[in-house]
Amino acid sequence: MRDVAIIGVGMIPFGRRDEDTLVDMLAYASMHALDDAGLGDKGVDAVYVANMGGGILQHQTAVASALVDRLSLLPAAADTVENGPASGASAVKNGVLAVASGYYDTVLVAGGEKMREVTGWKATDFVATLTHPEVEYPYGVTLPGMAGIFTRLYMEKYGLTREMLVAVAIKNQAMGALNPYAHVEMLITQEGILDSPHSVVNNPAMADPLHLYDACPVSDGAAALILCPLEMAQELTKNVPILVAGFGQATDTHTLQEREDPTDLKAVTLAAQQAFKRANLKPSDIDVAELHDAFTILEIAESEHVGFFKKGEGGKAVLAGKTKLGGQIPINVSGGLKARGHPVGGTGVAQLVDLTWQLRHELPKERQVKNAKTGLSVNFGGFGNNVLCFILKRGGK
Amino acid sequence: MAVDMELELVLRPPEVPQAPYPAKVITLANGKRMVVREARREEVPTLLKAVHPTLFIHKDYYDIVGARLYSELLGWYTHRTQNEFCLVGQVDGILVGMVNSRMYNAKTGMSLHTLAIDRGLRVGSHLFAAKMEHHIEYLGQDEVLIVAESPIGFRRWMIEYGLEPTDIPHELGGAPAYRLTRELYFATKSRLVVGDRPVPPELLEVAEREIIVADEDLIREKIAGVKGR
Numbered sequence: 280m281r282d283v284a285i286i287g288v289g290m291i292p293f294g295r296r297d298e299d300t301l302v303d304m305l306a307y308a309s310m311h312a313l314d315d316a317g318l319g320d321k322g323v324d325a326v327y328v329a330n331m332g333g334g335i336l337q338h339q340t341a342v343a344s345a346l347v348d349r350l351s352l353l354p355a356a357a358d359t360v361e362n363g364p365a366s367g368a369s370a371v372k373n374g375v376l377a378v379a380s381g382y383y384d385t386v387l388v389a390g391g392e393k394m395r396e397v398t399g400w401k402a403t404d405f406v407a408t409l410t411h412p413e414v415e416y417p418y419g420v421t422l423p424g425m426a427g428i429f430t431r432l433y434m435e436k437y438g439l440t441r442e443m444l445v446a447v448a449i450k451n452q453a454m455g456a457l458n459p460y461a462h463v464e465m466l467i468t469q470e471g472i473l474d475s476p477h478s479v480v481n482n483p484a485m486a487d488p489l490h491l492y493d494a495c496p497v498s499d500g501a502a503a504l505i506l507c508p509l510e511m512a513q514e515l516t517k518n519v520p521i522l523v524a525g526f527g528q529a530t531d532t533h534t535l536q537e538r539e540d541p542t543d544l545k546a547v548t549l550a551a552q553q554a555f556k557r558a559n560l561k562p563s564d565i566d567v568a569e570l571h572d573a574f575t576i577l578e579i580a581e582s583e584h585v586g587f588f589k590k591g592e593g594g595k596a597v598l599a600g601k602t603k604l605g606g607q608i609p610i611n612v613s614g615g616l617k618a619r620g621h622p623v624g625g626t627g628v629a630q631l632v633d634l635t636w637q638l639r640h641e642l643p644k645e646r647q648v649k650n651a652k653t654g655l656s657v658n659f660g661g662f663g664n665n666v667l668c669f670i671l672k673r674g675g676k
Numbered sequence: 677m678a679v680d681m682e683l684e685l686v687l688r689p690p691e692v693p694q695a696p697y698p699a700k701v702i703t704l705a706n707g708k709r710m711v712v713r714e715a716r717r718e719e720v721p722t723l724l725k726a727v728h729p730t731l732f733i734h735k736d737y738y739d740i741v742g743a744r745l746y747s748e749l750l751g752w753y754t755h756r757t758q759n760e761f762c763l764v765g766q767v768d769g770i771l772v773g774m775v776n777s778r779m780y781n782a783k784t785g786m787s788l789h790t791l792a793i794d795r796g797l798r799v800g801s802h803l804f805a806a807k808m809e810h811h812i813e814y815l816g817q818d819e820v821l822i823v824a825e826s827p828i829g830f831r832r833w834m835i836e837y838g839l840e841p842t843d844i845p846h847e848l849g850g851a852p853a854y855r856l857t858r859e860l861y862f863a864t865k866s867r868l869v870v871g872d873r874p875v876p877p878e879l880l881e882v883a884e885r886e887i888i889v890a891d892e893d894l895i896r897e898k899i900a901g902v903k904g905r
Binding site for chain 1: 702703704705706707708735796797798801802805827831866867868869870871901
C-alpha cells in the first residue's frame with residue numbers, strides 16, 4: 280500500500296446559492312482544488328463525487344458523470360458515492376484506497392449538496408430518508424428529533440446542561456464569523472439565546488431540549504480535494520503535502536432504539552480507534568479537530584467518543600475553554616457544521632479541506648492553530664450508524 | 677406640490693384617533709438591543725429608502741412585499757389610507773425591520789406587511805408580534821386578519837401562532853386569510869411576544885433622533901446575498 284497525500288483543496292462559500300446548480304457548485308470547488316494542486320491541464324485518473332440528495336432534491340442522478348464532463352476531465356473514471364451525511368468522507372475513503380492500492384495516481388474527490396431550493400420542511404424530510412423506513416420514518420422521526428432524544432438521555436446520564444450546548448453554539452458561530460466560507464457569520468451571545476427572557480423567541484425549542492441555535496443551518500455548498508501518492512507529491516505540487524495518516528469506518532444499528540445504550544456512539548469510538556491505530560497516534564497527539572456538529576450535542580459527544588475527553592467531561596471541557604482556539608484541543612475552528620453549514624454530501628470533504636488549510640498553516644492567525652501538525656475529522660452518518668474518522672498529518676511520514 | 681385642502685378633505689379618509697404604541701426594547705440573539713417603536717408619518721420618506729431596494733429582490737418574495745409596503749407607506753404619508761400605523765425596529769438607530777398594519781374598524785385589525793432587513797435574528801418575528809400586541813392590547817381590537825405572501829411568513833404567522841382560517845376577506849388581493857383572535861393572542865403571548873418597557877431613555881433617544889438606513893447595496897446583500905438565510 281502506498282502512502283496517500285492531499286495535494287490540493289478547494290471550497291466555495293456555503294450558504295444559499297440560488298444561482299448555482301448542484302453541478303456548478305461541485306465544478307467550482309473542483310476547479311479551486313485542481314488550481315491549488317497546480318495540476319493545470321494534466322487531469323486526474325479518477326473522480327469520486329459525494330452527494331446524498333441529487334436524486335431526490337434535484338431529480339438528478341449520476342452526478343459524477345456530469346461533473347467529469349463539465350470539467351473536461353474525460354475519460355477519467357467517475358463514481359458517485361452516497362452514504363447519507365457521511366457521503367463526503369466515504370468518497371475520500373474510496374479515493375484514498377484507489378491511490379493507496381496503486382490503481383490510480385491522481386484522484387479528485389468532490390462533495391456537495393443543494394438543499395436550499397426546497398423548504399426547510401422538505402429538507403428535513405429528505406435527510407430523514409436515512410432513518411428506518413418501517414419503524415422510524417413512518418412515525419415522523421427526523422434527525423432533530425433523534426438528536427433531541429439523544430440529548431435528553433445524555434443530560435440524564437452525564438449531567439449535561441443547556442449552558443454547555445449553548446457554549447458550543449457561541450464558540451462555533453464566533454469562529455464562523457471569521458470564516459469567509461461559512462454560511463452563518465453571525466455572532467450570538469449567551470444573554471441573547473439563553474439568559475434573557477427574550478430568548479424564548481430568539482431561540483425557540485426545536486426538539487426539546489434542543490433549541491434553534493443547537494442545530495446547523497440547511498446549506499448549499501461544495502468542497503473538493505486532490506489525492507496522489509505521497510511519493511509523487513513533490514513532483515506534482517508546490518504545496519506542503521498533507522498525509523492521510525489513517526482512517527477508520529464503523530457502523531452501528533440502523534435504529535437508535537436497538538442500541539444497548541443509546542448514548543454510546545460505538546461507531547464513533549471504533550472508527551476513531553481504527554484511525555489512531557493506522558496513524559500510530561493517540562488522541563493527545565491531535566492538534567486540531569473537525570467534528571460533525573450537526574447538533575451541538577454531537578460535538579460534545581464525539582469529543583468524548585474519539586478520546587479527547589472522558590465520557591461526561593466533554594461539556595465541561597467546552598465551558599472551560601479547552602476546545603476553543605488556543606485551548607487543549609481546538610475543535611471546529613472552521614465554525615463546524617454549526618456555522619460553516621451542512622450541505623450533507625459536502626461536509627465530510629469540507630472538514631478535510633479545512634484541516635488541510637490548518638496543517639498547511641495558511642489560515643489567518645485568528646483562525647490558525649499554531650504549529651498544527653495533526654488533524655482529526657469525524658463525519659457522522661445516520662444517527663451514528665455509519666461513521667468515518669480521518670487523521671491527517673502535515674508533511675511526510 | 678401645492679395641495680388643494682378643499683379637495684383634500686374630500687379625498688382623505690376620516691382620521692379616527694388611535695392609541696399610541698408604547699416603545700419597547702428587545703435583546704436579540706446577538707446580544708444587541710432592538711428598540712421597537714411607532715414610526716412617525718414624517719419619517720415615511722426615510723423608510724421608503726429602505727424599502728426601495730427590495731422591489732428588485734425576488735428571493736423570498738421580497739419584491740411583492742416591498743412593492744406593496746412601499747405603496748401602503750406612501751398611502752399613509754399622503755393621507756390616502758385610513759388608520760395605518762408602522763412599527764420600526766432599530767439597533768443603534770439603524771433600521772433592521774418594519775411592520776405596518778391598519779385598523780379596519782374598531783373591532784378588526786388588518787395586518788399588512790412585515791419586512792426584515794437584518795435576517796437570521798428573528799427580527800421579523802419580533803416585529804410581527806409587536807404588531808399583534810398593538811392591535812390587541814393597545815388598540816383594544818378583538819381580531820386581526822392576516823395573509824402570508826411568502827413561505828417564511830406562512831411558517832412564522834400561520835403555524836407558530838396556530839392562526840384560524842377565515843372566510844372574511846383580507847384587503848390584500850383575496851389570498852387565503854387567517855385571523856388572530858384575542859384568545860389566541862393571549863394563549864401564544866408567553867412564547868411569542870417579548871420586550872421590556874420602559875425603554876431606557878438613552879436608547880430611545882438614539883432611536884427617535886434618526887432612522888438610519890443602510891445603503892441599497894448593503895440592504896440587498898443582507899437580504900439576498902449567499903449568507904442571506
